[in-house]
Amino acid sequence: MSDTQIPADTGKHRRANIESHEATPVAPPPSVTRRLVTNLVPPILAGILVILAYAWVRSGLPPHRQFLMPSGTGIWELAFGIPDFVLELLRRSVTTMAIAVTGLGLSISFGCVMGIVMFRFLFLEKAIFPYLVVLQSVPVLAIVPLIQSALGFGFMPKVLIVALFTFFAVPTTLLLGLKSVDRNILNLFKLQNASWWVTLRKACLPFAGPTLFAGFSISGSLAVIAAITSELFFLSGEGGLGQLLMNAKIDFKYEQMYAALIMASVLSIAVYLFFKWLGNRLFSHWHEASGKQQ
């Protein structure tokens, strides 16, 4: 890279710029507080921005429409500050969670069986998979009235709606995971004349675990939303958070509606984090992505 090789007249070439590059001493590992700061400050800042934006939009509303966006103090005074209401909120959360968890349980158990069956028999995969996609593309909301007419207003029709919402991700992620086992690992089992069942248990299922849990997280975060949606159509009896939302609208108690919304998000996030946590516990010792944040 000597200077003389560069034609001096073009002017386009950078002249050799030789300088010594200093070494950087080994950086100490980031301390706990520092890690906390890097992990917590950005979301907190973003949260503050959202709250400011909310307050700004609210202040722009004409006074007779401000009920649409209750203030923080309003939500406290008329909702979270009232012990009776908090009790009701919790009771209704339990009702909603019962629907969500039962529906999710159905999805997971049937979905896993279906994923394994499709993996075992190619013709069943060919037969079932297109209809899974069809099922996923049916607007579930649009068939809720049908479910209602057929099954009534009890617990099971709501569970069925949750199952319809959450089913798709389970068999599809399981099938994907089962199919991506390394060819030679299968050969290894084949050389020992291992049965299909043993190969499934010792090779395919463990391998599919992380993918399947990604599916569980997707389904899990949909389950609470689905449960609340199902309740919007079933207003009789002692209902869950969805019913509370509708009641709050009818009674013009928008603070309570916001409280229910916040509760619903908390529950949804909790289900999502549960599967994240469980997946990490089960797989992080061998599966790289499982141990990572998020």
Add this chain to the structure above:
Amino acid sequence: MSADSTSTTAPEGQAAADGASLPGGNAIVFDHVSMTFPDGTEGLSDVNLAIAPGEFVSIVGPSGCGKSTLLKVASGLVTHTGGKVWVDRDQLGYTFQDATLLPWRKVQDNVELLMELRDFPAEERRRIAAEKIELVGLTGFENHYPQRLSGGMKMRVSLARSLALNPAVFMFDEPFGALDEITRERLNDEVIDLFVREGFTGIFVTHSIPEAVYMSSKVVVMSRRPGRIQDIFEVPFAYPRAPEMRYQADFSELCGEISLSLRKAIEG
């Protein structure tokens, strides 16, 4: 055992009940073996090769010539479409191009895997695994997960896993191709050590002529696809082999001869 390369009914590899039933007392016999894939490409064509017990045979050939297919046919992973294969598959060792460890199993449990599939009692599995882990020099790493091991260490786990079944025939399908030169040469020595100690019959597919000569008692050169046996070279050096052998004149000379044969094989 007449040759019938057009036969579409695949003759099953003959699992010999007693060693005497293998023709000529050999460990592996390929008798006019051919292999045509479902899409019509010919992988192997009329392969005849007999390997005696205790031999270590390397197979070299142009890439895509069917070297790996030959191992797959011998092990029963794929079924040939003509001719006969004689081999005792009951005690078969097999290493693939990568270590194929189960990432969720610790070293110990990976080494126990094949014994588990063969329903060995737990105590025996533990004892044999410890023994084989020591044999490949990984004592102390029993509780490590594969993702924390280097490429060479993973390969050693893979070797230990196969050795646990005490194989009579050990097939190596280009096992060290992905490793660096130094690790590769060390593993060559280790496999020779294992071969001398355990006394299996070795069949080793490789791209590297020096590796083939260094390790084997016989080097087989295959022609380009569809693979046939083009040449067989006897390697006259005694076991165990010293690394210095690689720098001796007669070693280089043999490598040169095989190179020449391989060049002919590629040109057809």
